[in-house]
Amino acid sequence: MAEEKKHNVIPPRYDLDAKWDACLDLTIRRFFYSSLAGAFTGLLLFRSPTTRWASVAFGAGVGIGAAYTESSYIFDGSPPKLSPNVSAGPSGSAQVSYFFVLVLSKCLI
Numbered sequence: 001m002a003e004e005k006k007h008n009v010i011p012p013r014y015d016l017d018a019k020w021d022a023c024l025d026l027t028i029r030r031f032f033y034s035s036l037a038g039a040f041t042g043l044l045l046f047r048s049p050t051t052r053w054a055s056v057a058f059g060a061g062v063g064i065g066a067a068y069t070e071s072s073y074i075f076d077g078s079p080p081k082l083s084p085n086v087s088a089g090p091s092g093s094a095q096v097s098y099f100f101v102l103v104l105s106k107c108l109i
Helices: 002-007 016-045 049-076 092-108
Strands: none
Touching: 016 049
C-alpha cells in the first residue's frame, strides 16, 4: 500500500494543480487587498466619486499586475538574471561629462 502511494506522487515542480491553486489564491488576495487600499486612499484624498473609483481601479490594477508577475515566477521558475550591457564605448560617466561639455560649448558660442 505504501509502495503504491510513492509511485503516484507528482514532484512539486511538475504539479500544475498546485501551481494554479497558488496563483488563483495569490490573485484573489492581491486584487482584494489592493482594491481595499485604493478605496481607503480614495476616501482620504479625493472628494469626487469619480476619482475615488479611479483610485480603486488603480489599486485593483496594481494588485492584478503584482499577482501576474508572481504567478509567472511560479510557473516559469526563478526570475531571469539580467547581466549588464557591456559596450566598447566610453563609460557612462565619460558620456555624461562629454554631453555637458557639448552643452556648455553651445551655450558659450
